[in-house]
Amino acid sequence: MQAARLHEYTEEMSEGLSIDEVDRPEPTRSDHVVVEVEGAGWCQTDNHIIEGMWTPYVDQDLPMTLGHENAGTIVEVGDEVTTVEEGEQVICHPVMTCGKCRACRTGDDMYCENLEFPGLNTDGGFAEYLLTSERSVIPLDTVDPVEIAPHADAGITAYHAAKKAVDELYPGSYSVAIGIGGLGHIGVQALDAMSAAEIVAVDIKDEALDLAEECGADYTVNSTDEDVVEAVESITEGDGATQILDFVGADETTSLGPDIVAPGGDHHIVGYGGDIHQPAQDLVDAEMAYRGTLVGKYSELEELVALVEQGTMDLHTSEYSLDEINEVAEKLEHREIEGRAVIKP
Numbered sequence: 001m002q003a004a005r006l007h008e009y010t011e012e013m014s015e016g017l018s019i020d021e022v023d024r025p026e027p028t029r030s031d032h033v034v035v036e037v038e039g040a041g042w043c044q045t046d047n048h049i050i051e052g053m054w055t056p057y058v059d060q061d062l063p064m065t066l067g068h069e070n071a072g073t074i075v076e077v078g079d080e081v082t083t084v085e086e087g088e089q090v091i092c093h094p095v096m097t098c099g100k101c102r103a104c105r106t107g108d109d110m111y112c113e114n115l116e117f118p119g120l121n122t123d124g125g126f127a128e129y130l131l132t133s134e135r136s137v138i139p140l141d142t143v144d145p146v147e148i149a150p151h152a153d154a155g156i157t158a159y160h161a162a163k164k165a166v167d168e169l170y171p172g173s174y175s176v177a178i179g180i181g182g183l184g185h186i187g188v189q190a191l192d193a194m195s196a197a198e199i200v201a202v203d204i205k206d207e208a209l210d211l212a213e214e215c216g217a218d219y220t221v222n223s224t225d226e227d228v229v230e231a232v233e234s235i236t237e238g239d240g241a242t243q244i245l246d247f248v249g250a251d252e253t254t255s256l257g258p259d260i261v262a263p264g265g266d267h268h269i270v271g272y273g274g275d276i277h278q279p280a281q282d283l284v285d286a287e288m289a290y291r292g293t294l295v296g297k298y299s300e301l302e303e304l305v306a307l308v309e310q311g312t313m314d315l316h317t318s319e320y321s322l323d324e325i326n327e328v329a330e331k332l333e334h335r336e337i338e339g340r341a342v343i344k345p
């Protein structure tokens with residue numbers, strides 16, 4: 001089968017991956033599931049993996065097939081798989097979990113002690129077939145795997161952050177969503193679906209802000225022409241934002257937290273790449289927290305699939321073939337992808 005593989009870390013996206021002919025994966029464990037990949041979302045994390053940014057955090061054995069936002073049709077199952085069968089369409093939670101450790105038993109899939117992460121530390125879905133496990137797949141009723149694929153990571157991550165934010169939001173409070181791209185436009189819809197708080201969307205592009213309005217934002221701020229701190233101060237009448245969802249995670253956005261947060265609020269870091277350099281006293285004075293977001297739980301992906309099947313969430317995607325994969329990487333690097341790019345291997 002064909003697979004888009006990383007052989008060497010590079011800053012040069014135009015030649016990041018090469019299309020190799022490799023063996024089709026086979027189930028080697030009784031709980032394994034082989035999925036014929038119909039859609040695999042391209043993610044900023046793929047750019048970061050190509051650049052080598054993940055090497056301090058995970059062991060990667062190159063060459064490796066990338067692709068962690070996968071959906072398709074089950075073509076083979078291990079001997080003890082009982083909950084899904086061949087021919088079923090599924091979306092894949094991005095990690096394979098053991099089901100036996102404490103984290104698995106409390107539902108915190110991302111903290112599994114024996115975690116495997118296809119596309120990050122094992123072969124992923126930019127290939128005709130993907131090896132995953134029974135615990136990772138969620139059957140799809142009505143939605144097309146190509147359209148829903150990016151929810152496997154982009155969607156679940158935005159939803160997980162929004163769900164944590166919604167716990168702290170209340171009618172009359174404000175949330176600020178920074179960066180209305182692939183994740184941000186899902187995050188705004190999730191906030192809108194689950195909370196009565198007002199949503200302020202911030203981006204550098206008017207088109208992104210138009211999309212934010214379609215997704216349910218009540219206010220928009222173009223940070224190219226407007227001062228974000230003044231704009232949030234004026235919109236919230238001086239109260240600040242109870243929850244900030246930062247889908248960018250650059251120095252310029254992480255530094256906004258202390259200046260726009262309401263007392264006791266949180267600045268959720270969803271996008272990454274920059275640093276946080278705030279005086280400790282800023283956090284003490286506002287009693288604010290920076291909170292990280294690492295994908296989400298299996299149960300949250302199920303909830304998100306339910307929202308999609310109800311027609312509550314709308315994902316903006318564009319489709320590409322496996323041969324166009326480096327072009328997609330370059331386009332995302334130059335912020336030329338609206339919504340989310342999906343590779344169809």
Ligand SMILES: [Zn+2]
Nearest residue numbers: 043045153154
């Ligand atoms: Zn991703």
Ligand SMILES: [Zn+2]
Nearest residue numbers: 098101104112
């Ligand atoms: Zn586990």
